[in-house]
Amino acid sequence: MRGARILAALAALLAAAGLVLDWVVGPALAVLAVFVLGVVWGGTVALVATVVLVALPVLVGAAASLAAWAYYALALLLAAGMGQEIGRRLRKIELRQRRLRSNMRAVMRAAQRATRFQDPEELIARVPRLFEQGPARATCVVEFVGDEIRVVSGACNPLPWKELVHEALREGQPAYQEEGPDRAVLVVPMCGGRLFVLEAVAPLDEDERGLVNAFVDVVCLVRQKLIESREAEQFGRLMTALASSRSLKEASEKVIQLLIPLLGASSGAVMIFRQGRFEPLAMVGRIPPEEEALLLSGLPAGWGAIWRSYIQRHPLFIEDYGRFDLRVEEVYQAGIRSLVFVPVSGERRARIVLVMQDERVRTWSEEDRNVLALVARGLGLMAEQFLVRERMDALLRLEREVLGSFIDEAYETLMRYAVRLVPGAEAGSLLVRTDDGRFVYAAALGYDLESLREVAFSLEDVRDAWYNAGEEKWAQGEPRIVSTVEQDIATMSYKTAPVEVIDQAGRVREIKADLCFPIVYQGEVLAVMNLDSFSDPEAFDDESVEAARIFAQQTALLLHEQHYRKLLERAAHTDPLTGLHNRRAFDEDLVTLWKSAQRYGYPLALLVMDLSGFKQINDRFGHAAGDQVLQEVARILNTHTRNGDRIYRWGGDEFAVLLPHTGLAGAVRAARRYAAAIERVCLEDHCVHANIGAASFPEDAQKPEELLKLADSRMYQAKAAGLVVEPRE
Template structure:
């Protein structure tokens, strides 16, 4: 600016000299007053309005002394108008220059700021960094505000150093609140005319700019700027773009957090070996990311919602309540169970629906989120998180929790399937060691625990032409002593002859008493058996060998909609294994054989294979000898089955089993996995021995002919410890080699 003023004085001096020379007649310049106007315009455009009067007066007096012939008034008016115009134009140019310089400075500052923000890893870090970044732009107030956890106004997240440190809250009706609610910027050019303006004590301002900061689609904070002078258009646009850049950064952080969380969630969940272990990992990950104090994985068990596992700082009263289980219909959790919709409660302490036990434990905020299980409309599991401080629920948190719960639901489905399979295996093993009556009770208890929605039940066994009660759960067996039902009565109770013949479960949730009376139960027995208390019933005929051996009734005494598709699937999964147990309950040795033998071929089955392989590898490690494995898949079997029928297909499988037995070496064991797949475990056989055995089996099967159609086989071989040292890898390797043999048209592959 100093150089500009020097140039102005120089220009004015030259113009003045030319003006004087023109008056003296030395230079024929025509109109000498023009040079005086140039001098005045140059000086006033640079020096401003305050120099207009003295310079105009001086120029007029000078021309009057030089006797120009014009009146002093005319000269004064001429010079005043030209000087004012020049001063106005100069002011505009200076203002534009300052604004451009200021905007350029701000733009450079904001570009550097974006680079700084890109290195920050959390919302808190980004919001706290904003005042320091923008403080370098000017002397205004810079502050960042978030909604108050209590839902009343806004609380300060960060502010510039000059901001009053004790000024921490503002009401929701101000400019900040308007920008947050409308999710758009609010620019007040003159705060004196703004009724919603909330002044900062000791920090007067003229203009205010409130910029909402958005995560994905939700405003989460407001960047508020107050300056002692209005913002230029370019500066305003730069600040708007800066706020958009901050919002994009916040959205990317949310996306990155979500992806990282889901990745960690999937990795940790699928390595969990138990339901409590899975729950602990899920709760810890989500609880830390979403900043909760404690949490629980809750499961519906009949008329109770019980915790599977806990995480965090769980109050003893809260733990005791969830371990015992929340009774049906109490609290917010049963509403989630009924509607399938999550609950985000930030005023739990004053909510009339809240449990007093949790209120006494200091819970202020609570979230209950259902975990959807594929194929089930009913909520069987939910995540519950608690906080002992008030908090605001952001939409991004809700969406993150919803996605996480969907992922947890998939993991839970796999875990439950494994758990059900393990439960049935354990049932098969333990029932063999029990008395018949104890075995009936164990079967019924397992069914109640295994089928979602069940809290009570009865098991009726067939004796001749009638069914009698052999076990009860949630009722009294003495009350039902001597009660018998005929086959036709039970068919009437089931209500669907086709599903009865197929052994499919049926669910009834209305007219239960009327159906009981129609089935032959007297009024007295209806009362004694508490039939009127039953809200939902699942009835399963357990069939074996073409006849119904037993009837399983599972009941819920509270919820008419307790049983869903997942209940039916669990019951159907339960029925076949239990049918075998019930059929052979009086014959312990036959039960073991049925559990380990394929009925059609007489070979050992897949379950026996799994048990035998693990045992054989343990012995091989102990005594240092090799064990080989053959996996065999028939070729040509499907054509026999399709063209000749299933009966001929069964004969073909029996012929294959017989051919394998004839070629078996002493000590080797043969298995039918199911369908047209077979396997062999060869102790003390290396890979060369496995190839020799596989060659014998291939020739024997290749010689078979059924209905004029020939069979073939593809075989994969693997060896412990040459190929691998664990059973799962050994089996996978043999299976892969079998597929290689099939794809290459080879009878056998061993490497």
């Protein structure tokens, strides 16, 4: 600038000399000189120079007309004005460039300082201090909590610019507003749902706003790198913790223990969906007693936020639980104010939900969400391995239980394990093939088995109308899935069973999805299992089909083994005359059924009966006739027995009946029914009658030998008193 002023002064002197020496060349030089002076020195200097240069020709007596002199003066004035305006603009440009360079240096220094941070949250907290120099009067980082603005860091007051902040958040673009010559506000969206607010000391041009945007981009880039570094470290810690876990429960506990300090949460739980309920795998932290009791009891399908997250297969972040539409009042009253639900999945569909919660209303940041997604993925991959191992262990236990139980109990055990082990199952039923080729219900979970036993199905009913996947897949035991999304399950059921039975006992109108698979051994279908979901039309997937295949293979071997064991046991435990179970079978069954009744808490009754009048038939008509009478009595007892009751011939004319799930009153009614049927057995004018003693556990006896002794004693009391049954009621 100093050089320009010197040149301007020389130009003025040269113009003056030119006017003195030559009136022709001088005016041109004068105009140029005034213009230069206006540019460099400003309008005042140019005006003074104009006056001097106009007066100079007069003073030196230059020969010039009045018109020439006037034109000369006007040219000088115009040159002075143009020089002044151009100079003003050049000085403004220079000032802007200085400010821009200063701001750029400030932004560069701030960006360099940003790269030195190691903690992403500390970086965000210090952003306003990084911008202490430059165009800022005040800066801050803000976020929205509901409809309110919260200052995360910095010292500005964003409330006067709430609409501007809203606009930047809504549009995802910087928002700018000028408020006079010495005040302007720029709002720039940041990472993590936050916004950078800058109150400038003067209006900012486009380049300056671009510098601020670039600074925010640098901060977010540095923050992202820090987050990725932290996530890698956390993932390493997570995998180390999971690799050292010996069970899914232990792995779940370690995950929550890792997350509580990372998220600043108060507690957490891992829930698994089984048999229509969410069961807790792990609970860690400050869980209120009321909520803990609720979780331990199991959360039913369709319940609350956990079901929404599970069925939609997406995380659900609740910042203010008090405003949530599916709020559970017991949980809210227990003090929980913020929750997050994250489905835990590996390569398969999520059946587990990770729950983290806090006792305060809070925002779940982008970093929180990334951490939860990372942890859920790691836990999901590990959970799949644990669940496969759990199924294998369960199949080994299943084998021991089935081979050590009666066939009816084996069916119940198979049903219970199937619903537990096949993902998506909430209930189920087992159809077994009888000797005449029909299929009847042998076990059910979640249904009225006694009513279902009234129904029998033909091969065509089960294979063609219900299974309906083709004979080839039927023979291979291939599972098939039916969902209400595709067809009406109730209509399918009505083709094969009475509506009044299948509606009530079979609950077909409630079924949303069915997984059906034949149980095949060497090409022969031994049974058919149905697993059902009442809550989710998409409950069954490839994982369910795979689990069903493995279960069907194991079940086929067990049922085949049970069948041949049954044949051998039948020969050793069957009375050859009547075909009933013998005394050896009774002694074994009494102990086994007693243990089962004790374990599962149901009653067990015993009837001991003796035939009066039988000796007279033997004496009069001979033992062959007596054998015919015993065979007829056995046939009648079999005809009038209930499903599950077991009839035995002890020897001679003594019989016994074991009645599971039956108390003393039910046993007395059954005794009267048997006695009434036996009275119809006659040979000519000689008829037989029954005297029966009844006893039950736990009403009458606490040990099997006590039960037997009491029932036998009551039989003799009835015989001595001429009664049908003792006790009478």
